[in-house]
Amino acid sequence: MNAAEGRIRLTALGGYLGSGKTTWLRHQLHEGRLRGAHVIVNEAAETPVDDALLGQSSTLSVLAGGCVCCAARQDLIDLLRRISDERSKVEGGAARLEKIVLETSGLADPGPIVEAIRSDPVLVYHVVVSEVIVAVDALHSLSQLRGEPLGRRQIEVADRLIVTKVDQVAQGPLQTLLATLSCLNPGAGLSGAVRGVDSPLPDFSGAEPERLPETDQLSPKAPVTPVRLHLDDSIDWTAFTVWLSALLHARGDDIVRVKGVVRTPTGRLLLQTVRKVVQTPEILPEQGDMREDNMIVVIGRGYKAEHLRRSLQYFARRSY
């Protein structure tokens, strides 16, 4: 008998901030590979953005305002119990939920999440964690692995590693990354993706893995935390872009991720950055939940929230 028989199969999708989790998931939904799945999105910030991108999933739940591996772990357990409960009430013969995809926040360690689901006395009868997939950013992950213990923990627990943005790096560094990944987690399957679409990976059999420092030798850094910035009427898009481009130029190594939806004359623009790289803003339709428009989340370290706000106000002043 299959161990999963009768239980909902849960796929946990993890990966560091900006590694391309949502892009990958969105493409899988578009291709119909996750038909019928209940998608749960967790975001560390209180402003959910990823749900705006995942409109194609049949059922979507958002857990915002804390990481499900720590602060919001009980919220996740409660949600999964509710889903299981509703499924148990489905009459025989009717279609039952078979699959859950949990997209964790970029700050989450998937290990404790899987452990929490497996050790819950109720969920153990209803949900089986079938796979842990971790997205790895080909462009930034080697530098993250050198300095961020979290990035390494995410990779170590994966069953499958999806190396994203493989079109943006040269073959040599990509081979080094692949050799490093296979050294960190030799058992994990490796595949490549560009904007969610499968992309072949080069042979890396002769490549040397990066010699990473021991995690206990890493200098302690301040934790990465999310800050919410409200762009009120006094902040125009042009001033905001001048400010953000300067901020990323000066502090792109500390500002790990910026995301949010900004209202501009062009329409609703989805803004996303990963360190110093800014993705071309995408125009979102005038629909869905727009309550969080003009709320930007800045995730990083080394500054105070109040200083970000004051600095932005300085840049946006009309008369100097």
Place this chain on the structure above:
Amino acid sequence: MCSACGFPAAPGHWTEAGAPTAHDRLRSRMRRAEVLQAVLPFYGLKAYGGGEVPGIQISALSGGESILRDLDEVWALAEKMSGGPVDPLDPRFIGDE
């Protein structure tokens, strides 16, 4: 390509995404120069507005002018000239001086 100065337009820099019409783009360029002018003089640079020239016109207070493609080039030039990046969290911009 601008037929007057031969300066190639660089479509698609993310900061230009919010201006759909020519009118919006012109207004945005002038506003961009205004914002830059609040910041760059601290770094020995001056920004000019106006719609005559595509790109961003920057002059050094010590003389010399450049037309830059986008803001990334502006910050790189400012860093080169002043020996450090333009940091929006510098005390002078957050009122902590």
